[in-house]
Amino acid sequence: MTTRRLGVLGVQxxxxxxxxxxxxxxxxxGVIFPILPNLGAVVGIAPVVVGVILSANRVVRLLANAPVGTVVDRVGTRTPFVAGVVLETVATxxxxxxxxxxxxAAWFLGARVLWGLGSAFVLATAYTIAADVCEPESRGRTMSIVRGGTSLGFPAGMAIGGIIGEVYSANAAFATATGLSVVACCVTYLAVPETHAADRSGGVGLRDLDFSSPALITGGANFALLLTYNGVVFATLVSFLDTVPAGGVAVGAQGTSGVLIGASVLTGSVFSVAGGKVSDVMGHRLPVILACFGGLSAGMVLLAVGTTFPVLLTAVLLLGAGQGGVGGPLVSLLGDLTADSRMGRATGTYNALGDLGASVGLLVSLPLAGLIGFPSLYRLTAFVPVVAATAVMAGLYTTYDEIPDVTSG
Structure with missing residues (x-):
């Protein structure tokens, strides 16, 4: 474990x-994202192929998450993190x-594959670095900062990307993204240290995946979290807004959806950090996780009855607060219960289950909404966080005969 020094605002x-x-x-x-679904108009790619291109990065990341975790435990954190950033830059x-x-189409597909592989390296390594450099008593704050901070750039990029693509061109938007990725490469190479040297093991192979109780308990909850938020909400919100009067507010369903999702993601980042800090102060992660799963469920119920913009905004803010408030303490709980030498593999399993949940949500939500309607879909989805909260509590009691505190690891 690396020496722990405080940097900006007390963060390592x-x-x-x-x-x-x-x-x-x-x-x-984020700059690129608003343009990708419109590739048919930009370069004449068939809609089916556009769908394959859009999903390629998530499929690759889903398959790569767990093996990447073994690489981190084998070789350390710096090299995989640098490799991930470079892969994402090459993709742009x-x-x-x-x-x-x-x-x-071939180039876009290849770029999305590289982006997915690179993001698997970046996410698994980022959580491992945070776990390596923090004390148990501040793990919630530190890992929640990483979780919340890694999502902050995306909504800002979405807003700018839509403007650049509309006012200038897709080429200008992609060039902007490439320049930002090059900046990330420079920062990574110059400033990201090796934090896992004392805990890496040359005996770890690609088949040494982590199916321990902590990884499965937290990963299962992450599955439910991302199925609800990144899956159902993200996949259906624009279509749902087309069916209610508030969908036409100011900028139409698509624009309103962008405003709502941006506000929700930003709220999630704030509550991720706040939830982690509160769990540190309390000395336990579970109360925060349970409360915020409740908020996530309430947000889904409110979304189901949303017919005005204020109600819809309140619903997505609740959803953002819930997913952020769960996510920070949840990954911190994984760090509490996992040995440093296994953290790379544990985060790989955690990320893989989360991506699986998001993928399931993206695949089934629109067809299911077509069968039962959006309100019924949202009410049904409201049970998912409740089941996840119950499963986390039962899993911890069954495995540890008590609720672990922040120093359990």
Whole structure:
């Protein structure tokens, strides 16, 4: 475990470096995101192929998360993190090439594959770095800062990307993303240290995945969390807004959806840090996790009855607060219960289960809404956080005969 020194605002320098790098990567990813669904109009790619391109990065990351965790435990944190940032930068260059290529679909698909692989390295390593450099009593705050901070760049990039693509061109937006990714590369190479040297093991192989109780308990909860928020909400909100009067507020369903999701994501980042800090002060993660799962469920219920913009805004703010408030303490709980030498593999399993939940939500939510309607879908989804909260509590009691505190690891 690395020496723990305090940097900006009491945050360890390694964590600050990770936050800056991932902010620029997220910002660049957000700049690109509004344009990708419109590739049919931009370069004439068939809608089915656009769907494959959009999902490629998540499929690759889902498959890569767990093996990447073993790499982190084997070789350390710096090299995988640098590799992940470089892969994502190369991916943004691939987008630029695709616009000028005779086979743009192949280039876009390859770029999304690289982005997915790179993000698997970045996310698994970022959590491991945070766990390596913090004390148990401040783990909630530190790991929640990383979780919340890594998502901050994306909504800002989405807003800027839509403007750049609309006012200038897709090429200008992709060039902006490439420049931001290059900045992330420079920050990463110069500022991100090795934090896992004392805990890495040359005997760890790619098949040494982590299926321990802490990884499965927290990973299962992450599955439910991302199924609800990144899956159901993200996949259906625009279509749902088309069915209610508030969907036409000011900028139409698509614009209103962007405003609501941006506000929700920002709220989630704030509550991720706040939830982690509160769990540190309390000495236990579970009360915060249970309360915020309740908020997530309440947000889904409120969304189901939303017919005015104020109600919809309140619903998505509740959803953002719930997912952020759960996510920070949840990954901190994983750090509490996992040995330093296994943290890379544990976060790989945690991320894999979360991506699986988001993928399931994205796949089933729109077809299910077509069968039962959006309000019924949202009411049904409101049970998912309740089941997850119950499962976490039961899993901890069954495994440890008590609720672990922040120093249990």
């Amino acid at each position: 320098p390694a964590v600050v470096a990770v936050l800056v790098s991932t902010f620029f990567l997220g910002f660049g990813g 260059v691939g987008y630029l090439v695709a616009l000028r290529s005779a086979v743009p």
